[in-house]
Amino acid sequence: MSKNLSQLSFRQGTEKNLFERMVAAADAKGTAEIHDDVHRLGQESLFGDAITLGAVSAYDFLKAENAHKKIFLCNGSACLCAGTQEKLHHDLEQHFPAEEIGHICCLGRCHEGAAFQYQGKNYSGLSPEAVNQLISSGQGDSEDRYAVVSHLQPAQLTAPFSSIDAYYAPFKKLLTQDRDSLAAELKDSGLRGRGGAGFPMHFKWQSCREAPGSVKYIVCNADEGDPGAYIDKYLMEQRPHSVLLGMMVAGWYAGAETGVLYIRAEYPDSVRIINEAIEELHAAGLLGSNILGSGFNFTLKSIKGAGAYICGEETALLASIEGQRPEVRTRPPFPTIEGLFRRPTIVNNVETFANLHAILSMGGKEFAKIGTPQSTGPKLISLDSHFVKPGIYEVAMGTPLGEVIALAGGFKTAIKAIQIGGPLGGIVPLSQVDQLTVDFESFKKAGFLLGHAGVVSIPESMPMIEYIQHLFQFTADESCGKCFPCRLGSTRGKELIAKARGDSSYKIDRELITDLLDTMEQTSLCALGGGVPLPIKNALQYFSAELEPYFKN
Numbered sequence: 216m217s218k219n220l221s222q223l224s225f226r227q228g229t230e231k232n233l234f235e236r237m238v239a240a241a242d243a244k245g246t247a248e249i250h251d252d253v254h255r256l257g258q259e260s261l262f263g264d265a266i267t268l269g270a271v272s273a274y275d276f277l278k279a280e281n282a283h284k285k286i287f288l289c290n291g292s293a294c295l296c297a298g299t300q301e302k303l304h305h306d307l308e309q310h311f312p313a314e315e316i317g318h319i320c321c322l323g324r325c326h327e328g329a330a331f332q333y334q335g336k337n338y339s340g341l342s343p344e345a346v347n348q349l350i351s352s353g354q355g356d357s358e359d360r361y362a363v364v365s366h367l368q369p370a371q372l373t374a375p376f377s378s379i380d381a382y383y384a385p386f387k388k389l390l391t392q393d394r395d396s397l398a399a400e401l402k403d404s405g406l407r408g409r410g411g412a413g414f415p416m417h418f419k420w421q422s423c424r425e426a427p428g429s430v431k432y433i434v435c436n437a438d439e440g441d442p443g444a445y446i447d448k449y450l451m452e453q454r455p456h457s458v459l460l461g462m463m464v465a466g467w468y469a470g471a472e473t474g475v476l477y478i479r480a481e482y483p484d485s486v487r488i489i490n491e492a493i494e495e496l497h498a499a500g501l502l503g504s505n506i507l508g509s510g511f512n513f514t515l516k517s518i519k520g521a522g523a524y525i526c527g528e529e530t531a532l533l534a535s536i537e538g539q540r541p542e543v544r545t546r547p548p549f550p551t552i553e554g555l556f557r558r559p560t561i562v563n564n565v566e567t568f569a570n571l572h573a574i575l576s577m578g579g580k581e582f583a584k585i586g587t588p589q590s591t592g593p594k595l596i597s598l599d600s601h602f603v604k605p606g607i608y609e610v611a612m613g614t615p616l617g618e619v620i621a622l623a624g625g626f627k628t629a630i631k632a633i634q635i636g637g638p639l640g641g642i643v644p645l646s647q648v649d650q651l652t653v654d655f656e657s658f659k660k661a662g663f664l665l666g667h668a669g670v671v672s673i674p675e676s677m678p679m680i681e682y683i684q685h686l687f688q689f690t691a692d693e694s695c696g697k698c699f700p701c702r703l704g705s706t707r708g709k710e711l712i713a714k715a716r717g718d719s720s721y722k723i724d725r726e727l728i729t730d731l732l733d734t735m736e737q738t739s740l741c742a743l744g745g746g747v748p749l750p751i752k753n754a755l756q757y758f759s760a761e762l763e764p765y766f767k768n
């Protein structure tokens with residue numbers, strides 16, 4: 216069934232994209248008023264009401280229950296650990312009735328805390344006076360300020376941008392070369408995907424290049440939903456051309472003519488800045504038909520998400536662009552064979568694409584000299600508000616984690632653990648930090664996960680039981696619902712912890728929770744249900760004394 220829907224959606228294509236029109240209807244009329252538009256789109260596309268209404272019900276920003284909310288508070292892990300949201304909520308209650316205050320998950324203002332979205336703009340770290348001024352006059356400081364530090368000589372991903380002419384010189388040169396020589400550079404570079412799984416980039420690109428089909432796509436996964444991560448946000452807002460260049464190289468290599476950036480709606484500035492950068496490329500003659508007389512045709516467009524964490528999972532993301540409910544698809548077939556509209560597609564993370572400039576400029580072998588033999592290249596890490604100098608840090612893969620913490624001046628509050636890699640990343644107690652280097656192998660060997668490398672600090676004052684309840688809650692809220700180990704398991708886990716916290720006579724059976732976590736880990740369809748047991752097991756292992764009162768035996 217969903218295959219037929221993909222074909223129907225293909226008829227609308229990326230130009231008259233169905234999902235984009237659903238979101239546009241909500242932007243124009245408000246989510247309560249989109250029923251007629253969604254019905255019309257269902258008729259026009261031949262999807263029918265059940266499919267289109269089912270799809271819109273999956274997104275926070277399209278849900279009728281959020282229609283009358285005027286202001287949205289961030290409820291991501293970094294703001295939770297910053298301890299800022301209760302007071303902010305209280306301050307906002309002076310201006311809005313409770314039913315007008317909504318929640319939103321992670322605005323990427325983790326370096327400051329106290330984050331919220333108001334009238335389509337993001338704010339963080341405002342004083343109560345500044346909040347009052349914003350609400351009463353509509354005027355407020357929404358600028359996003361954080362440190363950007365490179366530990367690399369010379370800087371790569373954070374290097375200053377000079378001009379389109381200079382920056383795209385390696386791409387222009389590429390257009391005159393043959394694709395096999397790029398294949399060798401990609402392989403030599405050893406670049407592995409930065410979205411979390413660390414999959415070798417050249418395999419993916421090669422597979423799409425060799426896949427049969429005249430229509431192929433390049434998709435940039437810019438749905439950075441991990442609370443604590445604002446790496447992709449930084450790249451899109453401060454180095455947008457690094458991302459676009461990487462997508463153009465992928466298009467040329469694989470024979471795709473269309474690139475789509477799926478950017479989360481929680482990042483309105485990223486959407487705007489990427490669109491401006493695309494316009495700049497058109498003006499420079501670097502997009503369109505027969506680019507610089509090379510015979511290569513390529514267009515880029517951005518599609519704004521609508522508030523669903525699962526859209527970061529690549530197959531759910533593709534279903535979302537197609538206007539279907541964002542449910543995870545079984546693999547194989549992998550997206551390189553059957554991706555967007557069931558056509559061969561390369562899906563890569565923002566940061567993965569951003570590395571292409573360095574690979575083209577210095578060559579794959581030189582690139583591979585940065586980092587470790589298995590985890591090559593530079594890596595960006597985002598640090599939250601508990602650091603003395605929160606921000607984006609660029610290091611070579613393999614850099615000791617302790618060195619990154621020292622670069623940021625250490626912590627300004629008492630911290631007991633850090634969670635790296637989003638809600639599915641490991642919870643690393645401070646005692647283990649010195650054992651870790653920033654690369655996939657080191658984290659895996661020690662029983663953690665580097666993931667995308669957003670860092671959330673868990674302060675001494677945050678009860679670990681509350682933090683693991685938050686992780687179960689997050690998974691229960693964001694589960695796509697396709698498989699029951701995740702859908703039910705996350706809810707049962709949340710209930711068990713809530714019960715133990717609310718009733719001191721109730722203790723959680725350790726065998727029961729271990730079975731629950733093992734079942735989720737081993738039988739969930741994707742790494743949401745399959746991944747959340749890792750940090751919870753880390754917490755149970757390293758914080759057993761603190762958690763003891765909630766467990767039997």
Ligand SMILES: Cc1cc2nc3c(=O)[nH]c(=O)nc-3n(C[C@H](O)[C@H](O)[C@H](O)COP(=O)(O)O)c2cc1C
Nearest residue numbers: 408409410436438439440527528529563564567742
């Ligand atoms: C629940 C879940 C959420 C994910 N969120 C993201 C995300 O926000 N951004 C991202 O690039 N990859 C995310 N991924 C990984 C993607 O599925 C996919 O592996 C990635 O986009 C591939 O790009 P890469 O090879 O460049 O890493 C997520 C995976 C899962 C299971």
Ligand code: SF4
Nearest residue numbers: 696697698701741744
């Ligand atoms: S693990 Fe969760 S998010 Fe992933 S497919 Fe199953 S229900 Fe969906």
